[in-house]
Amino acid sequence: MITLLVNVVGLALVCLIIWWFWINKSHVATIKIDNLIEIRVKDGVYQPSNIEAKINHPITLRFTRDDASPCAETVIFQSLNISKQLSLHEPVDLSLNIKKAGEYEFTCQMGMYRGKLTVK
Ligand SMILES: [Cu+2]
Numbered sequence: 001m002i003t004l005l006v007n008v009v010g011l012a013l014v015c016l017i018i019w020w021f022w023i024n025k026s027h028v029a030t031i032k033i034d035n036l037i038e039i040r041v042k043d044g045v046y047q048p049s050n051i052e053a054k055i056n057h058p059i060t061l062r063f064t065r066d067d068a069s070p071c072a073e074t075v076i077f078q079s080l081n082i083s084k085q086l087s088l089h090e091p092v093d094l095s096l097n098i099k100k101a102g103e104y105e106f107t108c109q110m111g112m113y114r115g116k117l118t119v120k
Pocket of ligand 1: 071072108109110111112113
C-alpha cells in the first residue's frame with residue numbers, strides 16, 4: 001500500500017516537473033519586436049525568450065549576459081549558423097534580417113539556456 005502511494009506521488013511529481021519545464025514554457029508570452037530587443041542572460045534563462053519578428057525586416061538582438069557561468073558565454077543560432085561570444089555585463093548586438101519564415105531556436109553551448117525567434 002505504501003509502495004503504491006509512493007509511486008503515485010512520484011508519478012505526480014514527474015508530471016508536474018515535465019509540465020513546469022516543457023509544457024508551461026511554451027506559454028511564455030511572446031514579445032513582438034520592430035527593430036531592437038534587449039535580451040538578458042541570467043539565472044539559466046534568456047529574458048525574454050520568446051521573440052517574434054517580421055520576415056525580411058532588419059532586427060537587432062542585444063544580448064546582455066549577467067551570468068558568470070561559462071555556459072552562458074556563447075549564444076548559438078544553430079539553424080542560422082551563427083554563434084556569438086557574450087562578454088560579462090556588456091551588451092552584444094546581433095543584427096539579423098531573416099528571409100525565411102520559421103522558428104529559430106537559440107541556445108547556449110549545452111542547450112540549457114533556450115530561446116526562440118519566430119519569424120513570420
Ligand atoms: Cu549551457
